[in-house]
Amino acid sequence: MTIERLTPGVIVELDDPVMGGNKLGLVDESGVGYFDLLDDGEIPKPIQAEFNPRSLGPIETWIGGVPPERREWWVQAWRELSRRRLDILTLARALRWGLDNQSVDIDLIEQMGREASQRIQAGRKQIAQAFSGGGR
Structure with a gap:
């Protein structure tokens, strides 16, 4: 196992060995x-x-990659998602999904962020079941 060092506080994307993707x-x-x-x-x-x-x-650097004519919408989307009290990782997952899929549906973006966080929780449950013997 090789450990990598990244800048503290940044968002990192990794392969998910439990749930795939x-x-x-x-x-x-x-x-x-x-x-x-x-x-x-x-x-x-x-x-x-x-x-x-x-x-x-x-x-905050992700918005810089958005075409100038759409930046204001993304700033507003970020503000709206923040008002909805998403934790920082669910917010990041929502914004990343929206940017990757060029979606401007704020409710769908939020839903996809929440689903991505739920996927992590489901992976945790699978691991817990496997270690408790319940995954047999």
Whole structure:
């Protein structure tokens, strides 16, 4: 296992070995760990090179890649999602999905962010069941 170091506080995209596909995480203050959920008692997981981590940078830099004529909409979308009290990772997942899919439906963007966070929680349940013997 090779551990990588990234800038603390940035969003990282990694392969998800449990659920398949990719997942987003928040790099911890050490730069060698990340959180994929922000619940009480969470501990960071190591940023393993085997999961192909890719720094996406801070969320505020993502808007810079949007065509100028759409930037104001994305700033407003970010504000609206923030008002909806999404945690920072669900917010990041929502915005990333919206940007990747060029969606301007704020409710759909929120839904996809929530579903991405629920996928992480489902993966956790699968792991817990496997270790408790309930996955047999």
